[in-house]
Amino acid sequence: xxxxxxxxxxxxxxxxxxxxxxxxxxxxxxxxxxxxxxxxxxxxxxxxxxxxxxxxxxxxxxxxxxxxxxxxxxxxxxxxxxxxxxxxxxxxxxxxxxxxxxxxxxxxxxxxxxxxxxxxxxxxxxxxxxxxxxxxxxxxxxxxxxxxxxxxxxxxxxxxxxxxxxxxxxxxxxxxxxxxxxxxxxxxxxxxxxxxxxxxxxxxxxxxxxxxxxxxxxxxxxxxxxxxxxxxxxxxxxxxxxxxxxxxxxxxxxxxxxxxxxxxxxxxxxxxxxxxxxxxxxxxxxxxxxxxxxxxxxxxxxxxxxxxxxxxxxxxxxxxxxxxxxxxxxxxxxxxxxxxxxx
Amino acid sequence: xxxxxxxxxxxxxxxxxxxxxxxxxxxxxxxxxxxxxxxxxxxxxxxxxxxxxxxxxxxxxxxxxxxxxxxxxxxxxxxxxxxxxxxxxxxxxxxxxxxxxxxxxxxxxxxxxxxxxxxxxxxxxxxxxxxxxxxxxxxxxxxxxxxxxxxxxxxxxxxxxxxxxxxxxxxxxxxxxxxxxxxxxxxxxxxxxxxxxxxxxxxxxxxxxxxxxxxxxxxxxxxxxxxxxxxxxxxxxxxxxxxxxxxxxxxxxxxxxxxxxxxxxxxxxxxxxxxxxxxxxxxxxxxxxxxxxxxxxxxxxxxxxxxxxxxxxxxxxxxxxxxxxxxxxxxxxxxxxxxxxxxxxxxxxxxxxxxxxxxxxxxxxxxxxxxxxxxxx
Numbered sequence: 001x002x003x004x005x006x007x008x009x010x011x012x013x014x015x016x017x018x019x020x021x022x023x024x025x026x027x028x029x030x031x032x033x034x035x036x037x038x039x040x041x042x043x044x045x046x047x048x049x050x051x052x053x054x055x056x057x058x059x060x061x062x063x064x065x066x067x068x069x070x071x072x073x074x075x076x077x078x079x080x081x082x083x084x085x086x087x088x089x090x091x092x093x094x095x096x097x098x099x100x101x102x103x104x105x106x107x108x109x110x111x112x113x114x115x116x117x118x119x120x121x122x123x124x125x126x127x128x129x130x131x132x133x134x135x136x137x138x139x140x141x142x143x144x145x146x147x148x149x150x151x152x153x154x155x156x157x158x159x160x161x162x163x164x165x166x167x168x169x170x171x172x173x174x175x176x177x178x179x180x181x182x183x184x185x186x187x188x189x190x191x192x193x194x195x196x197x198x199x200x201x202x203x204x205x206x207x208x209x210x211x212x213x214x215x216x217x218x219x220x221x222x223x224x225x226x227x228x229x230x231x232x233x234x235x236x237x238x239x240x241x242x243x244x245x246x247x248x249x250x251x252x253x254x255x256x257x258x259x260x261x262x263x264x265x266x267x268x269x270x271x272x273x274x275x276x277x278x279x280x281x282x283x284x285x286x287x288x289x290x291x292x293x294x295x296x297x298x299x300x301x302x303x304x305x306x307x308x309x310x311x312x313x314x315x316x317x318x319x320x321x322x323x324x325x326x327x328x329x330x331x332x333x334x335x336x337x338x339x340x341x342x343x
Numbered sequence: 344x345x346x347x348x349x350x351x352x353x354x355x356x357x358x359x360x361x362x363x364x365x366x367x368x369x370x371x372x373x374x375x376x377x378x379x380x381x382x383x384x385x386x387x388x389x390x391x392x393x394x395x396x397x398x399x400x401x402x403x404x405x406x407x408x409x410x411x412x413x414x415x416x417x418x419x420x421x422x423x424x425x426x427x428x429x430x431x432x433x434x435x436x437x438x439x440x441x442x443x444x445x446x447x448x449x450x451x452x453x454x455x456x457x458x459x460x461x462x463x464x465x466x467x468x469x470x471x472x473x474x475x476x477x478x479x480x481x482x483x484x485x486x487x488x489x490x491x492x493x494x495x496x497x498x499x500x501x502x503x504x505x506x507x508x509x510x511x512x513x514x515x516x517x518x519x520x521x522x523x524x525x526x527x528x529x530x531x532x533x534x535x536x537x538x539x540x541x542x543x544x545x546x547x548x549x550x551x552x553x554x555x556x557x558x559x560x561x562x563x564x565x566x567x568x569x570x571x572x573x574x575x576x577x578x579x580x581x582x583x584x585x586x587x588x589x590x591x592x593x594x595x596x597x598x599x600x601x602x603x604x605x606x607x608x609x610x611x612x613x614x615x616x617x618x619x620x621x622x623x624x625x626x627x628x629x630x631x632x633x634x635x636x637x638x639x640x641x642x643x644x645x646x647x648x649x650x651x652x653x654x655x656x657x658x659x660x661x662x663x664x665x666x667x668x669x670x671x672x673x674x675x676x677x678x679x680x681x682x683x684x685x686x687x688x689x690x691x692x693x694x695x696x697x698x699x700x701x702x703x704x705x706x707x708x709x710x711x712x713x714x715x716x717x718x719x720x
Contacts, residue, residue: 153454154456158393170390171454318420
């Protein structure tokens with residue numbers, strides 16, 4: 001028995017070594033921005049908090065009004081208006097406000113306030129797309145829009161766990177629920193339109209365009225000086241419509257330029273982004289790390305196959321007695337099947 | 344030593360059995376509600392906490408507790424410890440039900456269960472998804488477990504021809520039955536990697552697959568010991584202390600490896616500093632360490648290990664330590680951001696309790712009616 005055991009150990013160790021050696025495999029390269037990536041540049045300093053974008057979003061996507069807000073519940077009233085507290089399964093686009101101290105001046109961190117528009121960030125390297133087991137969430141290879149296919153979705157909600165921005169929402173109150181998230185009005189874009197939020201925005205705070213152009217525009221704005229009057233494009237970057245507004249001063253960062261490997265929804269504001277509820281993320285997506293580790297272990301299923309070979313061999317050797325047909329094994333080592341009462 | 348497996352016999356419909364059936368009935372009521380009115384009707388799951396008690400207990404912890412069959416198979420068939428052979432079947436029994444019901448819980452938890460079969464359709468497969476690996480692996484393993492356990496059922500049915508055939512191919516399923524848990528128990532940990540900052544730094548780690556795998560194996564051995572002692576006392580059988588002490592002997596070394604890896608990783612990444620931060624995370628971490636520490640210390644000495652009471656409590660500690668580690672990582676120390684809170688709703692807890700009740704009822708049925716436990720010598 002001793003020799004056998006040594007043999008088996010060898011096989012197992014070999015299998016384990018193969019499995020572990022896979023761990024040093026090369027990291028998956030970061031994802032590149034798709035060739036015709038479209039996005040939205042949200043400029044909080046231009047936003048007046050009118051929520052026209054929310055109305056536009058609900059209309060364009062046939063979304064119901066929401067009456068789950070704390071204010072409505074506390075006062076026991078149901079308004080005829082739409083009043084969500086935050087993004088939820090009826091709301092894919094939400095204007096939120098930050099207020100500090102006396103909240104006197106807009107776009108100032110101290111004693112000031114700011115708006116922020118939350119929606120799907122359409123990451124360049126989306127964690128939700130990497131997480132989804134059934135490819136219900138996919139990234140369009142051309143436009144880069146992260147889209148949802150309810151026919152594929154099993155409702156496991158791993159995308160909710162994976163998303164660093166908590167964007168995908170789930171219809172917990174429905175018998176046959178779906179995931180709900182902004183899809184950048186892909187249906188309108190298919191007909192040559194632009195996302196409803198950008199169409200509805202009167203000030204150009206939500207601006208549609210190609211991602212590289214939007215980034216260029218964002219960096220142009222970062223060079224503006226506080227108080228000067230500048231021309232801002234509205235609705236769409238290449239739509240030709242502009243308006244002139246006073247520059248309120250920018251926090252020197254374009255949120256989404258590098259976060260989690262870059263996003264196609266970009267943000268600018270007068271106050272630091274951590275005040276606006278945006279997480280402080282590194283420049284590498286978690287998807288990249290997760291896939292590097294997982295594919296390292298499972299590279300071409302090499303390690304599992306080798307390990308399986310070793311295991312089946314070991315099991316074969318160690319079940320020798322079990323396979324023998326005579327009811328009494330010569331060495332007295334009995335097997336499971338021998339004990340069958342033969343009556 | 345020849346092993347003879349015999350049904351324990353005795354009355355099945357005891358008072359305890361009826362109590363378990365009552366729990367199962369209550370769970371059935373909430374299950375009906377869940378499928379009519381949706382997940383939100385019976386649970387406190389939210390967009391911030393999409394995974395709650397069902398995933399954390401029924402799937403992640405439940406399958407680790409059900410690793411007895413896997414852990415014993417590694418000992419018997421890989422390391423050729425034939426002396427443990429009499430215990431394999433009982434271990435397999437808990438594994439079969441632990442895994443089968445974990446699979447069933449997934450049907451309850453996923454929102455679009457009628458499309459669950461998409462997981463098996465190649466056109467939908469996302470090979471980058473850790474979840475896909477876990478889903479395929481667990482489904483396959485449930486099948487393999489039933490094949491591995493089938494000799495007990497075939498013996499009870501006296502289907503000798505089928506048994507003879509099965510005997511010749513069983514080694515293959517034993518091999519697969521060791522590979523699959525190695526894959527998915529580690530991947531259950533990997534599920535959390537992508538959640539990034541939502542998982543507390545004391546639990547988020549690049550080596551989390553290895554940590555989950557090691558603790559799953561220790562929980563498997565712990566459960567074998569715990570269950571054997573518990574069943575012996577309550578079914579009036581002779582204690583198998585000598586064998587159990589040998590099984591338990593491997594646990595402290597596995598746990599020491601685990602602690603060295605985990606604390607080493609926390610030190611290297613600098614995440615150990617999170618221990619100094621206020622909040623409940625350091626307390627939870629200390630609780631885990633206390634349970635792991637207690638198990639290691641009390642199982643390391645040969646004499647103490649042979650003491651049934653000692654063995655019982657330390658085996659329980661091993662299982663609880665692994666369970667707390669999983670609960671902390673997936674739920675208690677999980678933080679999706681400000682404004683989100685989670686505590687399981689009554690309906691959620693009753694469904695989970697019902698699942699456990701069905702598991703125990705099935706265990707009792709099989710132990711009493713089919714040849715699972717080795718007959719006393």
